[in-house]
Amino acid sequence: MEKKMFHESVGQIEVPEEDVVKAIQAGIRKGSRMKPKRKPLFKTAAVSAAAAALFLSSGFLFPSMAKVMAEIPLLAKLYEHDKVAENLASQQLITELNEKTTYDGIDVTVIEAYYDGAIIGVTFDVRGDVKGDQDEIYAFYEIFDRDPNIEETMELVKLVPDGEGYKGHIQLSYPRSELPAEMKLPLNFLGIGEIDDSWKDEQGKWNFDVPILQLPYETITLGLATELGPHKVTLEKLITGKSSTAIEYTLTYPEGGQRVMLDLFDSKGKQIIGGTSDAKLEKKTENGIVIEKRRITIPMVLDSDFIEVQPVLESGEELGSVRIEL
Amino acid sequence: MKEAKLVKKAMKGNGRAFEELLILHSDRLYRTAYLYAGNREDALDIVQEASYKAFLAISQLKNEEYFLTWLTRILIHCAYDVLKKRKRELPADKLVELPSSSNREAEETLDLMEAITQLKEQQRTAIILFYYHDMTISDAAKTMDIPENTLKTYLQRGRKELKNRLGGEPDGKENVS
Incomplete structure (x- = not known):
């Protein structure tokens, strides 16, 4: 069978274009x-089977991890999108917990956490x-009791x-400006079950205050700035954790003006994408100028x-780039 | 706008960019769905379900280069689900729409479509990814999350099956091993 013949045959399937657009x-x-309107703050670790299998097979894992994976497939599945967990687990830096809540015949136990x-x-x-259906079970959760000052507080996993039973793993960026050394995460x-549209209107049923202890980390003050017209980006701080990095920065721009997004690249010129998350910490407007404090987290060890x-404006215009030495 | 930019925007939660992207690929999405469903209504259902699931999961896509492969995988899973549901409800052969035609070429096409919708799921997916989506053996194997050799086996069996159903026409020069 030739590809050409196949293409020609398939090409003859008539596409009801309007209906397809409507279906989309x-x-x-x-x-x-079901989904929060803006960019999710967290990156869930246990994702759709489709995405999961894709990444599992694309050689993203270190060889040593691949070996571990064969031994503990469940853990690997849980952590496959959480390089931080993977790395901390290998150094035994994840805290074991045993906090259980029961509702409507379902027990939920928080068994591990890291910070x-x-x-x-x-x-x-x-x-x-x-x-x-066992392959379609999700949990829908909220953090910080839906604090309206936090950009995203609800997510599916x-x-x-x-x-x-089932296991689930979530990863999130701490959404407040102060990073307490010790805290209880609401x-x-x-x-829990197959996705239900009504979940959004529900109240918490399995509620936890997860005790969390921060691992040692380093902070470096940066004070590097770049600007273009009325847009200014100041990189304030670099936070280096055991297996992750975060950059705190301030955006200054005219009210109603274009947003600025930061693209990050490593020393090989490769864009750092893998699960970075960019959260608003504070925002105030003075005389028509918006000052926004944000934190971008890079959930992996950078090589x-x-x-x-x-920094790039929505229009695609670029500000001068800034280099942070690690 | 370049597709890569749209994917980036969609990954950041931009619904309009996501819609634009899907519409950009709508013919292929629909036709792939049709190769599983064999009829218009189910094919549209598959497209709708895949759009829904992909939209929910887009923020979890880590690398924009994999967008299309990722989307295809979601679509295929949705197709499996619809087929599973349908199996419970109705015998499959009743649902394949085959409009009558006197044109010989059109008949051949319909024969091929019918033959494909009768293949086993894994063989069908292997055939669709390799012949219609023009994936390499390695990419198709990754998409299906199976070893390359298994993929080759599915392809060979699928082709053999198709050949039998289509009246034993000689095999082409395409070599997959």
Whole structure:
């Protein structure tokens, strides 16, 4: 069979274009009802089977980790998008916990947590009467009791089947400006099972205050700035954790003006993408000028001598790049 | 706007960019779905479900280069789900729409479509990824999360099956091993 023939045949399937566009839009509408409107603050670790398998197979893992994975597939599945957890686990820097809550025949137990630099990870176990197709079980949770000052407080996480129950892992960037050395993370689960549109309107049913202790980290004051017209970016601080890095910065721009986003590159010129998260910490407006404090977290150990920060306006115009030596 | 930029925007949660991207690939999404469903209604359902799931998961895509592969995987999983559901409800052969035609070429096409919708899931996916999506053996194997040799086996069996159903036409020069 020739590819050409196949293409020609498939090409003859008539596409009802309008209906396809409608189907796409309907799907997105349904999705946006479940999803917080803006950019998610957290990166969930146990993701859709599709994405998971893709990354599992793309050689993203270190050889040593691949070996470990063969031995403990569940843990690997849970951590596959959380390089920080993977790294901390190998150094035994993850705290074991055993905090259990029961609601409606389902037990949720928080079993592990870490707090590295500005990144927090929590692993939990779900047992009991979970309804639905084993491969489509999600947990919907909120943090900080939906504090309106925090950009994103709710998120979905896909659970990984584990014997009689499930396990889930979440990773989030600490969303406040002060990084306390010790804290209790308010974490409430609103729904567990197959995705249900009504979860958004629910109250927390399995509620936790997860005790979290920060691992030692270093802070360096940067004070590096770059500007273009009325837009100014100042890199304030570099926070280096055991397995993650964070950059605190201030944006200054006219009210209603274009937003600035930061693209990060390593010393090989490769863009640093893997799960970086950019959170607003504070925002105030003075005489029509907005001053916004933000923190971008890089959830991995960087194999680079420096980070090249390239601020870009929405229009695509670039500000001068700034280099942070590591 | 360049597709890579759209993917980046979509990854940052921009719904409009996400919609634009999907529409950009809508023909391929629909036709792939059709190769599983064999009829318009189910194919549209698959596209809708895949759009929904992909939209929910887009922030978890780590590298924009993998967008299309990632989306394809989601679509295929949705297709499996729809087929599974349908199996419970109705016998599959009743649902393949085959409009009558006197044109010989069109008939061949319909035969091929029908033959594909009757392949086993894994063989069908292997055939679709390799022949329609023009993926390499290695990419198709990654997309299906199986070893390359397994993929080759699915391809060979799928082709053999198709050949049998289509009346044993000689195999082309395409070599997959």
